Amino acid sequence: MIDQTDKKIISLIQGDLPVHSRPFALLAEKIGITEKTLLERISSLKKQGIIRRFGATLRHQEAGFSANAMIAWRAPDERIDEIGTVFAQFREVTHCYHRAPQKDWPYNLYTMVHGGSREECRRIAERLSRSANIRNYLLLFSEKEFKKTSMAYFSEKHHDEAI
Amino acid sequence: MNSTDRKILNEIQSDFPITSRPYQDLGRRLNLTEDEVMSAVRRMKEDGIIRRIGGNFHSSRLNFVSTLCAAKVPEEKVDRFVEAVNRHPGVTHNYLRNNPYNIWFTFIAEDMRFIENALKEISEETGIEEILNLPAIKMFKIKVDFEV
Numbered sequence: 001m002i003d004q005t006d007k008k009i010i011s012l013i014q015g016d017l018p019v020h021s022r023p024f025a026l027l028a029e030k031i032g033i034t035e036k037t038l039l040e041r042i043s044s045l046k047k048q049g050i051i052r053r054f055g056a057t058l059r060h061q062e063a064g065f066s067a068n069a070m071i072a073w074r075a076p077d078e079r080i081d082e083i084g085t086v087f088a089q090f091r092e093v094t095h096c097y098h099r100a101p102q103k104d105w106p107y108n109l110y111t112m113v114h115g116g117s118r119e120e121c122r123r124i125a126e127r128l129s130r131s132a133n134i135r136n137y138l139l140l141f142s143e144k145e146f147k148k149t150s151m152a153y154f155s156e157k158h159h160d161e162a163i
Numbered sequence: 164m165n166s167t168d169r170k171i172l173n174e175i176q177s178d179f180p181i182t183s184r185p186y187q188d189l190g191r192r193l194n195l196t197e198d199e200v201m202s203a204v205r206r207m208k209e210d211g212i213i214r215r216i217g218g219n220f221h222s223s224r225l226n227f228v229s230t231l232c233a234a235k236v237p238e239e240k241v242d243r244f245v246e247a248v249n250r251h252p253g254v255t256h257n258y259l260r261n262n263p264y265n266i267w268f269t270f271i272a273e274d275m276r277f278i279e280n281a282l283k284e285i286s287e288e289t290g291i292e293e294i295l296n297l298p299a300i301k302m303f304k305i306k307v308d309f310e311v
Contacts, residue, residue: 002225010225016215019205021197022183035183042181042218052305053219055179056172056204059211070260070267081301088304096303099231102295105264110231140267144259146245150215151255151271153225 002050005033007154009041013054014150057150060114067141068114069121071128072107074136080109083132087111090131092124107138164212167195171203172212179216222271228298229271230278233264235293241266244289251281264295 002010008031017023028038045051060068075083080098087096087109095112111128115121118141125139164172170193180188186204187197207213222229236244241259248254248268257268272278275298282294 010218010220013218014220015217017179017217019186019201019208021186021201023185024181024183039181039183045218046181048224049221050224051218052221053177054181054217055177056175056216057214057219058172058176059214084301084303093304094306097231097299098301098303099297099299102297105233105295105297138262140260140262142258142260145257146259146266147249147254147257147268149255150217150219151222151227152252153220153222153227 002045005031006041006045009038009045010050010153011155013042013051014153014155066116067118067121068112069118069125069142070140071111071113071125072138072140073109073111073134074101074107075109075134077108079132079134083134084109086132087128090124090128093128164207167193167199168203168207168212171195171200172207175204175216227271227273228275228278229269230275230296230298232268232270232282232297233262233295234266234291235264236266236289236291240289240291244285244291247285247288253278253281264293 012027012031018026020026022035024038025035028035042051042054046054073083084096084098087093092113092115093111094114095110097110099108099110101108113121113124115124121141122139125137129135129137171189174189174193179185182188184197186200190197190200193200204213234244244266245257248266249257251270253270253272254268255271257266259265260267270278270281278296282296286292286294
C-alpha cells in the first residue's frame, strides 16, 4: 500500500517534470526527502504497477495524429473476450474496453484509434471489423475538445498542472 | 520535427530514466549530449508537441474508479452543460462527438457513488436527463505511446 510520502510524490509527478539536469533532486527538495529516496520510491511505484507509465505525453495533433475516433462496437456477449483480445493487438488501437450496454445504447466494446485523418480512422475501423468479423459499429469522431488534462490525485490544487 | 526529435520522442514516452541525471542517460542511449537532449525537449515543450513529462497512473490501483459518460445535449445547451461537467476536477477528457449522444467525458473519483451523485447534480442544474454512465467491465488495452 502507499503511504503519505507516496501520496506527496504522486501529486508531484502527475505534473510536469522541469527540464533541468537533475529534475528529481528539485522535486525531492520540495517535499523534504532526498533525491535517492525519491528515485527509489518512483521505481517502486512503477514496479507495483501504480505508475502505469512514466514519460512524455504528446499533443497528438502537433505530433502528426490529427484525427481520433472512438469506435463503439456491438459485440455478441459470448464473443467479447475474443474480440477485445484481437482488437488489442492492433498498433493503431490505443484503448480497448468492455463496457455494459445501457438503456437506448446497445454498444458494449470500445476502441480508441488515432490516425492521420478521418479517412484513415475509417479504414482502421474496417480492418478491425473484418479481422474480428463484427459488423455493427459506430465511429464517433471528436469534433471539439472541451477538456483534456491529467487527473490530479491527492492534490489540493486541482487545476494547476505545473510542478 | 527532425530525426533527432523523433528519436528522443520515441525514447521518452514510456522509458524516461528514473535516475539522477535522466537527460545525460538519454543522451548516452541516443548518442547525444545532455545539453542536446535538454534543449530539444525544451523546444518541443514550447512548440506544444510535448504536453508534459511525468507519471501516469492506474487509477484502480490508487483505489479510484473511472468511467466514461455520454450525454444527449441540444446545441443551445452545450456551453452550459460543458461548463457544469468540466467544473469537476475528476473530469479529465471531454469531447463533442458526431452522435445524438454528443458530449462524451471521462470521470475519475474515489468511488462510484460520488460520480453518480455528481451526474445527478449536473442533470438537475442543466435539465439534461439523458446521461449514460458506462464504467468499464474489463480493460483489454491502454497504451498511450506513439511512434512518431
